[in-house]
Amino acid sequence: MTCVAVRDRLTERVLGGLSARDATAVDRHLAWCAACRKEAGELERASATLAFAVAPSDLPEALEGGVVDAVRRAAAPRGRGHVSGARRSRLTLVAALAAMLAVLGTGWGAVMANRAAHSDLAAQREVARTQSALERFQGLVRSLEFGDPENEVLLGSLNPAKIGGGGGSALTLVSPTIADMAIVLVEGMPVELREHLPLTVRLRGPEGALLVGRIDGDGLDDSGAGTVTREFGDLTGYDTVIVRDIGGRVVLRGSMQTRATVTSPSP
Amino acid sequence: MEGLLAGDDDAVRALYARYGRPIYSLGYRLLGTRESAEELTQDVFLTAWRKAARFDPTRGRLSTWLMTIAHNLAVDRLRRETGVSRPTLVLVDEVPDAPGLDEEAVLVERDAAIRALSSLTEAERRLVGRAYFRGMTAREIAETDGIPLGTVKTRLRSAMIKVRKANEGKELL
Secondary structure, three states: OOOHHHHHHHHHHHOOOOOOHHHHHHHHHHHHHHHHHHHHHHHHHHHHHHHHEEOOOOOOOOOOHHHHHHHHHHHHHHOOOOOOOOHHHHHHHHHHHHHHHHHHHHHHHHHOOOOOOOOOHHHHHHHHHHHHHHHHHHHHHHOOOOOOOOOEEEEEEEEEEEOOEEEEEEEEEEEOOOOOOEEEEEEEOOOOOOOOOOOOEEEEEEEEEEEEEEEEEHHOOOOEEEEEEEEEEEOOOOEEEEOOOOOEEEEEEEEEEEOOOOOOOOO | OOOHOOOHHHHHHHHHHHHHHHHHHHHHHHHHHHHHHHHHHHHHHHHHHHHHHHHOOOOOOHHHHHHHHHHHHHHHHHHOOOOOOOOOOOOHOOOOOOOOOOOOOHHHHHHHHHHHHHHHHHHHHHHHHHHHHOOOOOHHHHHHHHHOOHHHHHHHHHHHHHHHHHHHOOOOO
């Protein structure tokens, strides 16, 4: 591409209106042509000025934590991040809970939807399984020093918007002493959904929706399972989980229903 | 930047303190919902982290680099989500000042934006608005308005030169 052709496209490039093919060709030219690069730089500055032209909006309180957390998580697997001791123990808790949810999530979902009750025996088995899960969960929370008696835990199952569309589980921890937390696990996501990633996981509550996180192709394993976790200032009243695909279509939905107050350990 | 590369909390917080609001505001005004703006903000910082090693301060300012990332991601999303109704765009010179909310650096950038907007005619402002804030390509504008593509390109270029010149010689951080 010649300098004339490149300069003809620079305005569109900074306004975001260039096709991917043209953008690649222009960028290739800019890599070696200092004169065009100077022109491009000036137009980029002008374009960035326009970005400051929108009226300022109020920032959601929880957003800073989400941003910091997202970058920290992205940096950590490459060994470039630093994870404090307290955070590591919390992440251990999250990992253990996620694993537990993965094993038991379907059982909770079936109980709550009354779909496992084909027979009394099956229903009893599911109830026992749920009870066992809650007891193990409480033990885990206590053992990791998050056992404040005021902590409140809600569990819920996620049901697919259409049959065969996978499922999932969710857990929220609301605490007066430590940051609140949400863990959402999706599982059995159908293969065709991979064309519509990332999945966006939100909690709905009294003040609208909070972003828990997103699950992209790397976040889903071969069985179609993935987990997102996030800390929040206050999750009181946030009792609905909605998972949408990239097109905004609801994939999974669920309510936080089972209450599991964490009690102090017996003397 | 080294702190951002390492995913250091303090470095990310410092960057967020300075540019979190302009990025979120751009997302909110372009995409129309708080959720989309939150997601965009998170994406911008993640992209900045991924590309931090490529940022060259001798070639451009940090604000230019970050807001270019923000705009590109927002426009990508605008194009993907066709058929969604868009909010009425509210620009900085249409609302009262909200003093004390932002750092000096951002206020300086905002002043530059007001100067840039006031350098444009009403027609140029509408044109730049459709291209920059609505993600319309020059071809789409030409087809919608029934005018030659070359004319749209020339007008856009002329408007962007005005935006650039409006702040020539001004000290931006």
